[in-house]
Amino acid sequence: MGTSSELTGPNADLPTILAQSHFLILPQGQTSFATANGTGPFRLVEFQPGIRTIVRRNPNFWKPGKPYLEAIELIGIPDEMSRVNALLSGDVQIINAVNPRSAKRIRGEPGYDLLETRSGLYTNLIMRQDHQPTASPDFTAAIKYLLDRPLINRALFRNYGTIANDHPIPLFHPYYRDDLPQTSLDLDRAKWHVQRGGLFGMRLPMYAAPAAEGSVEIASVLQEYAARVGLKLAVNRMTSDGYWSTHWMKHPLSFGNTNPRPTADMIFSLFYKSDATWNETGWRNPRFDGLLLEARAEPDTARRKQLYGEMQGLVRDHCGNAIPVFMSVLDGYDRRVKGLYPVPLGGFMGYTFAEHVWWDA
Structure with missing residues (x-):
């Protein structure tokens, strides 16, 4: 390696972090990153951001016999319906970010199928803890009791x-707290x-956009239930x-x-730690911050699960964050594409x- 560095503290997740696709190795001494060619299975031939990327097989790839394909072309198709049409017309062989509403259509076509990847992807309602009335524990509790999670999962x-419980760890995660x-x-x-919170008749806008998948629909469902208990929530639909x-x-x-993150530490550190840039709710909990550092340094798996379990309880009970459902990631593909299997980090096998x-063929 050309350079070295030291961790600022113990981190039991370091092997997992280094195994991510973002940490693929470059040749020693390389200083130009214009082509992004490293030790991966393909070499870059053409790159037009948002339009197309073409890669060709790396003959010096370090895994014997891989990759199997000679070349791959990635095409940018922002519109989901256009992606589905491109797949079913044979213009492309695999697509990502399929809307659940398109699932039946794809599976109904001979020669095509859907790969479902259960993941930690979620859309959440953020209740800021530095504003009123959303900082009120009664407001956040009321909102969480107003979420019809099975309806959201079924209809949207x-x-x-997978039904969520207002914290970011899904039930198939090794550190999920099942009690x-x-x-x-x-x-x-x-x-x-x-x-109890003196909130009856309270009027408040909710800001949603298609960019936060399902948020406009979740907001509409929540608005309807809130009206039944005296909260007047208005859906402000913004452009993406x-x-x-x-x-x-x-x-x-x-x-x-x-999006899903590979470790519990990463998701908690990015979105729930008191001084995190993306601490969405502005929630500050010294007990949570202390548990986070302790769990990061703890090599014993059972003890880590216990620590992360307490953190899940703290987030569920006290954070101004409502998470109704973890969304599966859906890829559509031509059945002649072989070797696909779900990787919970995201579509296209993570x-x-x-x-x-x-x-x-």
């Missing part, structure tokens, strides 16, 4: 999702919190363009959308499909 995501009671729709409890810079975290109520797939 066609059951291509934490599931928060569910309870209008009576929600109404009790609204009345500029949403993250203009509206995300900028209002008492807005929606976020968080974006590493190129190394593993082959074409069975």
